[in-house]
Amino acid sequence: MQATGSSQGLALRKADFATLREALDYAAQGETGVNFYNARGELYATATYAQMRSDAIALAQRLLGLGVAPGARVALVAETSPHFVRFFWACQYAGLIPVPLPATMHIGGHAGYVAQLRGLIENCEASVAMAPAEWMPFLQEATDDIALDFVGTPEAFDDLAPASRDLPEIAPDSIAYIQYTSGSTRFPRGVVIDQQTVLANIRDMAEHGLKMTPEDRFGSWLPFYHDMGLVAFIMMPMATQRSVDFLGTQDFAMRPRKWLEMMSANRATITSGPPFGYDLAAMRVRPSDAEKWDLSALRVACVGAEMINPEPLQRFAEALAPAGFRSTAFLPCYGMAECSLGISFAGLDEDVTVDHVDAEQMQHDSVATPLAPEEALKDKRRVARYVDCGALLPSFDIAIRDEDGGDLPERHAGVVHLRGPSVMSRYFRDDAMTRETLSEDGWLNTGDIGYMAEGRLFVTGRKKDMIIIHGRNIWPEDLEYLAKTQPGVNYTDAAAFSVPSEKDQQETAVLVVQCRERDEIKRARLSKTIASLVRSEYGIDCVVELVPQRTLPRTSSGKLARARARLDYLGRRRAAAERAIPEPIDGAAAEHDRAPIRNIA
Known part of the structure; x- marks a missing residue:
């Protein structure tokens, strides 16, 4: 078996298609395709886009043979395998809507994962559901008493009788897929992305963000149910006629060196990941490994x-x-599922840039006042650091707004609002959330906190207050719900968010809980119980801070202001550190940041 090559064999196009189906029809005329590697680093499956198209059309006819209505949802447990890719493209030909479901189980265990699948399947009102054999028992349990037209493994779908009618036409404004922005079982939000919407984003990223070249080849371990894994590594390579190499997400977690080995062998030029992924790989690399690999072709590591x-x-x-x-x-880079994927990119061939600002002024006034490097080094407790996420893709308009919707000037932090052709059309069957998030004139309230400086975007807070621990999305409402199950904790008494840990700067979940109880033993028991609930259900550690009533801040309309609660918590933590740690003596300031990180003076 041989992996597909990097030579396209046809004139390159940068996603200038009306639909994903049209894009695959064109890519099928070339020689590139998809390749899958196992945990031992062995190539176990490969297909050109021509083969993928042929297989997808055959499967599309079988899906239509089920008699499902046009636009019906097809729930797909998104394991990193050829099965998911084939089903995703089959839905494009059949006029059905693929809905990627997570293929991961955390410490919450069997019951938690089944509940997650069930919640998402019910929310999208799926008609059909698929899971590879190893995930099928969970899917079967999740759908036991839900009326679906068909639930099965890929092999079961292959045994279905094909329809005898022609494939339907696909309009550019039809739904391409539904992307769930988190694994929440209580508050699922399905982002609806149309055909022309995702293709506009891919085109923008290819031309302006990545500045793609004819030699480009993709390599990834990212999960297919994540927007970056789905858009950047399934759709983008196909829509730009490039080959892509995949290592399973779980295989990467166990053997991250195989990702590097795969990219070295195939001369990958583009990859991506969260910071923790790069860190995990670095921890597992031996000097002898690095010396025998060749990553010199890797020009983009998003x-x-x-x-x-x-x-x-x-x-x-x-x-x-x-x-x-x-x-x-x-x-x-900065992106989100509600904008298909990419929003802003730093410059190519540049060092990562960090803005050092006055932490106290940011906390109290939401103003990012820059500190000179020598000032920042004197007292690192005074410094907040934010990475430059670059300039916006040219199709986007941006506004940084305060809580009342007023536009803010440069270096004033506020809520990031965006408008452009890559923005979602709505949340699936959630009119209230759509109205709250998307204005009538097309402005998306991202829920992220950030500021602009010299045309560059700096993000300082989470998307819609999302908590992301080791790449896993957790909605704050879910953690707050667990706190509110405890006696004496009312509906308005909890706020969840994440902060960099004091130990290693990795993200840590925090629950601030307003507590009326004064007995120290009972207070300690409450904190321990809440932390145990979080660990049991979500498999993460959580700092629980009990505070007096009326501590949690609220907006002018009475809503919980998590971003402000986070800043207040960091202020309390900083004040506690200052009381506990003596001021550094002359000459004992921290050493200068090492290259390749560049500072903004």
């Missing part, structure tokens, strides 16, 4: 999916320098 911490990138660059990896390949 960094996103969570708040960007520069330290893991430094460690990765140092560990992989013997393999020819250049630190300037790192490309910080």
